[in-house]
Amino acid sequence: MTVDNKMLRMGVAGCGRMGQIHINNMLDMRFITVTAVCSVIKAELDWALNTIDGVVTFEDFDDFIDSDRFDAVLIVTPGNLHHDQVIAAMHHGKHVFCEKPLSTDAKSAWNIYYESLQFPDLKVCCGLPRRYVTPYVEAARKIRNGDIGKVTTVRSQTTDLRLEGDHFVNYVKNCGGIFVDSCVHDIDACLYLIGEDKTPATAFSTGTTNVWPLFRQFGDVDDGMGLVTFESGDVIMSVYGCRNNPHGHHTMTEIIGTKGRILVNGQPRLFALDISDEKGTYMEAPDTQMTAFGYAFKLEIEAFRDWLLYNTEPNFNLKDAAKAVSIGSALMDSLRKKDLTKVNLY
Ligand SMILES: NC(=O)c1ccc[n+]([C@@H]2O[C@H](COP(=O)([O-])OP(=O)(O)OC[C@H]3O[C@@H](n4cnc5c(N)ncnc54)[C@H](O)[C@@H]3O)[C@@H](O)[C@H]2O)c1
Structure with a gap:
C-alpha cells in the first residue's frame, strides 16, 4: 500500500488506556489523521466519535481491518490479541505499529517477525518507547x-x-x-x-x-x-x-x-x-x-509516520521485539x- 499526498491515514484498534493516549497525541500531529477506530467497548467508540472529526468506528476487528479508510494500523489491544491482528493487518496490506509486547508468547512473536519478511513493501514495527526517550x-x-x-x-x-x-x-x-x-x-x-x-x-x-x-x-x-x-x-x-x-x-x-x-x-x-x-x-x-x-509516545508515532512518508530510518527493531x-x-x-x-x- 502506498501512502498518498504525504498524509498518513491511521486506523486504531483498541481505544482504552493507551489507545486514547495515542489518539490524543496523533490529533496534535501534522501529516497524520485518524480515520477509523475499533473497540469492543461501546463507551470507547462514543469517546472516539466525540473526539475525532469524521472518524468511522467498528466493533468488529475483521470489518475494521477490511476497511480501505486507512493505510496503517496502530494495534493497541491486549497483548494476547496482537499476533492474529498484526498478521491480519499485513494480509490486508496495512503498515503496522503494534504496541508492546509484540505478543505474549515467544513462538507467536517470532511468527509475526517471520511473516513480516513476506511483506517487504509493508513497514511493521513494535512500539517500545525507550528507543525514543x-x-x-x-x-x-x-x-x-x-x-x-x-x-x-x-x-x-x-x-x-x-x-x-x-x-x-x-x-x-x-x-x-x-x-x-x-x-x-x-x-x-x-x-x-x-x-x-x-x-x-x-x-x-x-x-x-x-x-x-x-x-x-x-x-x-x-x-x-x-x-x-x-x-x-x-x-x-x-x-x-x-x-x-x-x-x-x-x-x-x-x-x-x-x-x-x-x-x-x-x-x-x-x-x-x-x-x-x-x-x-x-x-x-x-x-x-x-x-x-x-x-516518547509521541516521538515513536512521529518516527513511524516519517518512516512511512519520508523513508527516514527509525529506531524500531522488530527482531529485537521478538x-x-x-x-x-x-x-x-x-x-x-x-x-x-x-x-x-x-
Ligand atoms: N508502551 C507502553 O508503555 C504501554 C503502556 C500501557 C499499555 N501498553 C500496551 O498497550 C496495549 C493496550 O493496553 P491498555 O492498557 O490500553 O489496555 P485497555 O484494556 O485499556 O484497552 C484495550 C483495548 O482493546 C480493545 N479490544 C479488546 N479486544 C478487542 C478485539 N477483539 N478487537 C478489537 N479491540 C479489542 C478494547 O475494546 C480496548 O479498547 C497492551 O499491549 C499494553 O501492553 C503499552
Missing part, C-alpha cells in the same frame, strides 16, 4: 561512538507506582507476567543499547510477593529479578521489575563497558529540579511512566520452575 537515545549514540569501550554488562529496571483495585489485579492476571509485560521495556532497552544482533542463551529469575501474595496464583510476582546470558558469552543482561513503588515510577539503566559506564535516569526525577525547604533538599518523582516518558518476548518468556518460565531456562528463539 532522549537519555536512552544519547546513551546509544555514545556507545556506538565507542565512548565506554566494549559493552560487558547492562542492567535495567522498571519499577512502577503501587496501584490498587480490580482493574490493576485483572491487568496483572492477563498481562503475561512481569518480565513479559513490564521488564520487556528493560530487555528491549538493553538489546537497543548493546546494539548488536546477539543470541540470548539462558535465563534465570526469582521474585517475591510480599505486597501482593495473590500474584502467586497467576504464577507472577510483585518484585522480580532476572539474569540473561548470550551465546557469545561476552555480555550479561540483568533486569529488575517492581510493582510496589510508594514514590512513583522509576526506570533506570546502567551500561558498563571496558572503558567506562553510563547511567540512564539514575534518580527517579521528574524535572531537573532540586527543591530545598525546611524538610531538606529533594526532587520530585514522576508518578507513572506516562508522566516520565509521555513525550527476541525481547523470548527473553521475557524464558524469565517467566524460570520464575515458575525455579530453575535455569533456555531462551527459545523459534
